[in-house]
Amino acid sequence: MNPQLVLCNPQEPLPGDGILFVRIQSILTTMVKLPIIALGLVVLAIGMPIQNSLSAIRTIDFTIYQDGSAHVFYQTETDPLSPDFTVKLFGKTTENLVAQDENGLLLTSNIRDDIAQIETFGASMITIDYDTHDLISKNGKIWSFVVDVQSEHTVLMPKNTVIVGMNTIPSSIEIIDEQSRLLLPAGHTDISYSFGMSGSAQTALDAINEARSSIEQVKNSGIQTQLADTKLDEALTAYDDGRFTDAIDLANEAKNLATQQEILETSNSSQTNYIIVITGVTAAAIAAGLILKQRKSINKTLVVTSTQEKTVFKILDKETIFKLRPNLRDDDKELISFISDNGGQAYESELRKKFLQPRTTMWRAVKRLEREGIVEIEKKESQNLVKLKDGITGEQ
Numbered sequence: 001m002n003p004q005l006v007l008c009n010p011q012e013p014l015p016g017d018g019i020l021f022v023r024i025q026s027i028l029t030t031m032v033k034l035p036i037i038a039l040g041l042v043v044l045a046i047g048m049p050i051q052n053s054l055s056a057i058r059t060i061d062f063t064i065y066q067d068g069s070a071h072v073f074y075q076t077e078t079d080p081l082s083p084d085f086t087v088k089l090f091g092k093t094t095e096n097l098v099a100q101d102e103n104g105l106l107l108t109s110n111i112r113d114d115i116a117q118i119e120t121f122g123a124s125m126i127t128i129d130y131d132t133h134d135l136i137s138k139n140g141k142i143w144s145f146v147v148d149v150q151s152e153h154t155v156l157m158p159k160n161t162v163i164v165g166m167n168t169i170p171s172s173i174e175i176i177d178e179q180s181r182l183l184l185p186a187g188h189t190d191i192s193y194s195f196g197m198s199g200s201a202q203t204a205l206d207a208i209n210e211a212r213s214s215i216e217q218v219k220n221s222g223i224q225t226q227l228a229d230t231k232l233d234e235a236l237t238a239y240d241d242g243r244f245t246d247a248i249d250l251a252n253e254a255k256n257l258a259t260q261q262e263i264l265e266t267s268n269s270s271q272t273n274y275i276i277v278i279t280g281v282t283a284a285a286i287a288a289g290l291i292l293k294q295r296k297s298i299n300k301t302l303v304v305t306s307t308q309e310k311t312v313f314k315i316l317d318k319e320t321i322f323k324l325r326p327n328l329r330d331d332d333k334e335l336i337s338f339i340s341d342n343g344g345q346a347y348e349s350e351l352r353k354k355f356l357q358p359r360t361t362m363w364r365a366v367k368r369l370e371r372e373g374i375v376e377i378e379k380k381e382s383q384n385l386v387k388l389k390d391g392i393t394g395e396q
Helices: 024-056 197-220 226-240 244-266 271-304 318-324 330-341 348-355 359-371
Strands: 057-064 070-077 084-088 094-101 109-112 115-119 125-132 136-139 142-149 153-156 161-166 172-176 179-184 187-195 345-347 375-380 383-388
Touching: 057 142, 070 084, 070 348, 094 109, 094 115, 094 348, 094 383, 115 125, 125 348, 153 187, 187 197, 197 226, 197 244, 197 359, 226 244, 226 359, 318 330, 330 345, 330 348, 330 359, 330 383, 345 348, 348 359, 348 383, 359 375, 359 383
Parallel strands: 057 153
Antiparallel strands: 057 070, 070 125, 084 115, 094 125, 109 115, 136 142, 142 187, 153 179, 161 187, 172 179, 345 383, 375 383
């Protein structure tokens, strides 16, 4: 006798002795399928955030600088309905972080350790730029760049570098302005490299940093170091021009001048030296006062006659700036043009990304323009905002 499924009307009594017979096979099949379906749902629930996170990433670019820092450019899609977006940063110490939406609007960010929480304000795509020193280390003359990335990414190497080791094979390699740009697959990246030209560029940079440190220590003692500062500026200019040997010599001179100034100021053995220093400072102050007074008089005359001679201009017109400052360097003109075309202001990190310059080199260029009276530097949310000034007079 085969068991059969008998359908009954709820109003009618059960047939036979009141026993309902069903097909046992259908019950067993359903019991077997339920755990499989449940397991599939769990896997799907776990996998969906990961897949969404990975597929949302558009671009991750790393730019390695000669001073041992790295710039990170990160572009990703976001949910416009979500009020904020959380991203894990590469490195626990970051500098100059700037977050923007697809329209270039600056977004507010809150950083804690290596996690950044960004208020999206309805953005569907955001870009993040920042600098970090945590990805690069040095052992002797060998530098190492180490990072774990869960998507395809690019690495732009510094100029004059030789790759001596790599744990993965690049998908492609191209040369951009004498710099190697590597396209690498997702996963662990470990690149070992050294600087060519017997490391002269890095040696010069180390000498400059050592001189700067010595000068800062002397200044912290309340001692003025004008001569050392001037010599250090010359060393930085030589470094920017690629004259690394000259930069090393000038940096060492700057360090020696700072040391000599410290000894001279702190020595009480020679009253004559003390008098000479005081007399020199007094004479310099008097001369500076006369020059300042004369310059104020000249500026006052220029302001009075500005409507006739047009000596005061709006500096947002870059061509006007170039006429007033005919001795500007070509790279300074490029910097001014970019800032002017960017609405008259730009973050220092944006300038570094645009011109692919190390932090020290870009900072020197910005300070050079500040001394010329062309730009002013404003601190904004821990960033250096470089702004063209409202007005500029003739050659300083």
